[in-house]
Amino acid sequence: MKHRSVHDVSQLPTYGFGSISPIWWGTLGFVALEGTGFALAAGAYLYLWQVNGQWPIAAVPPNHWPGTAMLILLLASLWPNAMADRAARDEHLGRVRLWLIVMTVLGFVAVGIRFWEFAHLNVRWDSNAYGSITWFVLGLHAVHLITDLGDTVVLAALMFTRHVTGKRYSDVSDNAFYWYFVVASWVPLYAMLYGIPRL
């Protein structure tokens, strides 16, 4: 079939930030499905709470300090995360390196705190349904922490190689976007895991 050219795209850029970048939409997709996962896990938690008279079942409520520490850390991490995002959008290599390293450190601290949390839940996963669902929800969130940490580490490493190009900055920005989700998902889960057993 013959062609007639009606539009020229040769001058378009090859990468962009935010909703211009397909990767951003991909990340959004994963956020959507993992968010659904969180919602369903929380739904299961509320369901078991509702079918059981006593809650927590045969256990004292979890020690909330580790969780609170996690909450404070994650909320605090919003600022360096935002800085990393902005540095990426400015394509400022020095600041991107700096903030990625900060985020990496914070990520490792967060994972450490998560282990501390597990140790102070005051219930085993195999004691009863309450223990099972508590460990399940906390574990689900831990998986996201670790995933994003791995992503951050690899990106930080990349930023010290010869592969630093526009696309990499876009990736950094998307990674920051995903971290917002990790933080946002923790707030309601924290309230649920540590609040409901105290009702």
Next chain:
Amino acid sequence: MRFRLTLAAASILFFTRDCLASQSTLDPQGPQAEHLARLFWIFTGVCTFVWVAVMIVLLAALIRRKAERPDPLQLEPATERRSAAVVGGAVVATLLTVVALTALSYLSQRQLFAREKPAVTIKVTGLQWWWDVRYETDSPDQTVTTANEIYVPVGEPVTVKLAANDVIHSFWVPSLFGKQDLIPGQENEIQFKASRPGVYRGQCAEFCGWQHAHMGLLVVALPSPLFQQWMKLQSAPAAPPQDPIRKKGAEIFESKACIMCHTVRGTSAGSRVGPDLTHFGSRQSIASATLPMSRGNIAAWVVDPQGIKPGVNMPNVSIAPEELDPLVSYLAGLQ
């Protein structure tokens, strides 16, 4: 005795039909089932009508003559408008039908699940792959425990409490009422009436493992006085065997694996793992409504249960040929 005769009559009813005792939603034997059958036919009628209408339109659309159209994009606005109107009308009609059916369904539901004071309350527990049946009575000495067969008085409301001890089962006697699940850690309840005397078959309707296919039960509806007689007979312990053969059978029964699982009230056999056999001989069927009650079937069953119902929890027990006849006589005699 009149009671025996009726039971015999019931069993005749039970085995001379072209099929085993009725197990069909289209053969309702109680008010609830009749209501459900009526509802079924109404829905079927409406659906058939809709389907035929759609097919007629489809056929017409395919065979009607149309002028050639060289350019597929060239449409007549008039036709489009007419189609829009027709489609709009059809959508409204669909909506109305759906609303009507929903309302009908909801009203029937209200009526069918309404409760009244039960004449009999029966606790049915589902196990792999049989039904434990207990009648709730005022004094413990008249408690009736049986298995796989439920006797009910004709025309009176019967409440069945449903529980499960291992996996999920579902209690379903189509000729009397819809199904209800038996779920571990939860008690469900249904209430139904039987309009006329007869034997109605039911079957487990939730997949529960190897012998799900053979997990049947019978509901025997008797006139109230006969039902009372039956209750009296069932609440009594087993009469001790008189003739020597049955005496020998009893010894065999109590020396073999049988007593590891079964109860015969009034003897040393007291385990609750398997069905209560105190009045085994008075039942219509054996192996959860799988085989009609007969000496031959009893023999076949005790010799090789795994051949008849592979995977069933009753093991193959080695029984010497000379032991079989006394054992069968003993079991068949448990009236």
Next chain:
Amino acid sequence: MTVSDATARDDLRDTHLGDAELHARLTRTWRTGSGWIERLSSVDHKVVGRRYIITAFVFLCLGGLSAVAMRLQLARPEAKLLGPDLYNQLFTMHGTTMMFLFAVPVMEAFAVYLVPLMLGTRNIAFPRLNAFSYWVYLFGGIFLWASFMLKIGPDAGWFAYVPLSGPDYSPGKRVDVWAQMITFTEVSALAVAIEIIVTVFKQRAPGMTLDRIPLFVWSMLVMSFLIIFAMPAVMVASTMLILDRLVGTHFFNPAEGGDSLLWQHLFWFFGHPEVYIIFIPATGMVSSIIVAFARRPMFGQLPLVLSLIAVGFLSFGLWVHHMFTTGLPQLGASFFTASSMLIAVPNGIQIFCWLATLWDGRPVFKTPLLFVLGFFFIFVIGGLSGVMVASVPLDAQVHDTYFVVAHFHYVLIGGAVFPLIGAVYFWFPKITGRMMSERLGKWNFWLAFVGFNVAFFPMHILGVQGMPRRVYTYLPEMGWGPLNLLSSAGALILFISFVLLLINVITSLSRGRLAGDNPWDAGTLEWATTSPPAPYNFSRIPFVTHREPLWDNRERLPVVTGLSVDSREVVSGTLTEAYPELRESSPEPSIWPLLAAIAVAGTFLGSIFTPWAVVWGSIPVAITLTGWFWPKGTPEDEK
């Protein structure tokens, strides 16, 4: 692709190149090599899509064979052909295979192959993720069937109700195999869903505004959203089941505060949308075929799109109608009756719009259209019996009987498989460049149509006559023998029709008439390129001016120019207007997705035996993923 020749390549654009030169350079850039490594590294959506389609049909054969085995067992009462142990494994394998390994993947497979073509782009978004998801799916399927061969076939039903599927009543690894296979297939399904959504959102050809998106693509988009919001439920559920069975959690143990209905809620929250995940793409196929053979644009495109979306939303409000007999509160149950019946309205709108299109169209009775007509005949019955099972009181009688078996086979085979076979006949020319035999096609259709109805209509009657589902046999006295025999005979006819389909495909591959670009004179973009399409799909990206671009521009196709011909580039545009924003580079072939899939498969396999497998497995997974995303210095990476 090593760094040296990558840098050696200049950044030439397609603007002023002649067709021959353009073809040569684009082919060099986009082709999949012929060596083993190159084949295994391919990220071409057509190559992956073709593998997906073939694999899915292989699983259809396996699922079909297990169905035939079951029908042979049920042909007579108390048959001794299969024991309960094998029968339970077979019906579990049948349901699991058909739902997780055939129906959903085959729809996604067609999306992977066709959506980029219909949108006028050169590859799917995230092509490496696409390759990865195929491998994971393949491994999951092999894993399930290999286990079955080893007598470790799951035997608790495709719904795996607890406690029957729990540690106490399903000893051994059978149910673990089932639960882990779920994880495999869901991972791949979710990945594909995201690829499709992003492709549709960002990679539509310039000018393809929302109202110009083909209905097929709309249906695949809605399907992808359903997958994203439904499938996490079954992953959560199967993970809980594995944990109960492996590390002794108590999610489903009533004695320790768990609840066996929690499983049913989670499973059916996925399980009901699942039906629409399978059915909605089929409506897209129906729409494509009707438009092409009725020779006119679809009547009521907008209502159709809206009803697709409405069905998508409503499908999340129906799950409880699978649980009407579990003793839930009556009022709640009747709410789900209302929503279940309400979904008949948007589905009705679709039927009526299709009828209106045929009414005003000039139908051409080729095999694809025949299968669509068969779809009308069968699916409408299935939909109406669906209205019956949606009623709480009626469901109390027909639930878990053969009436329901008949109902959902009418919905799934009538509603999805018939359009699917039609789609095979419709797009086979595009995929292979050759036409399928019309004569065999007609035989295929009529045998399938007769066989299906003979096999499944009697089941309605058996159901109301009291025959429950999932029974490995039945008593002679029940009087169900004749109808079961009839049904089994029909199943054999249906089976033969699929054998004909296979023969038709194989012979046509070599001896079929050459198709040319657009054998059916259809209007959408996939017919604008050669059959089979070149590795780069379109030598220049089309510019879309109409919902049926090829009917609108019969002489010269308007195109956009300015893309690189020496590195993989696709046009990425705005969400609603598809106005070009980026020359997004599309990843090169890579072996890492395969390696990552192997690592992931190993992890899943190990986690059946010990929870530590997850910990140790995460190391190879992390390594392979890093290798996957680490730039290789090619232009695609560096731009």
Next chain:
Amino acid sequence: MKRELTIALLFVLLLAGCEREDRPLRSDPVLNENREAIALATNSPGPTGPVEYKSGTRGEYEKVAFHVSQGKKLFTWYNCSGCHANGGGGSGPALMDDVWIYGSAIENIAASIREGRPNGMPSFRGKVPEDQIWQIAAYVRALGGFVSSDVASSRHDQIYAHEGEARLPSPSPRTSNQPGLAQPK
């Protein structure tokens, strides 16, 4: 090409097919008749401890998840807990500790069930079919922590004194399944 690979792989696995998931529903009557002759171990274990016997196929029962779980059901149904309290021990010895007076081999346990032991353990010869005896013995082995964790059950559907046999501690090496090593406390 995928297809060939798939089929080839399936075929290979088929050839390598193991029987561990096999579920014999109908026990072989012959095996039921000729009970394997295992003499009673001496009642007072003496310096060398009980003699441990090896026997044929039935010894394999503890490797089959199905048999172990059947044994678990029968252990409850036949009220072994009446004396052994879910393995915790009561009027009868505990089955979860390291002490195996009459030997911890499955053959010895089967013999104990079939023939009975002094001080209260009755003989179930004739009362419990032979293959069920071996299934119960396999479960008792699981209680002792002798069977591999992918065979035993991870938890119970009822409230239990102990967690699932799959996660019970393995016996200390002192009483691993070796002749003459089991010493009474």
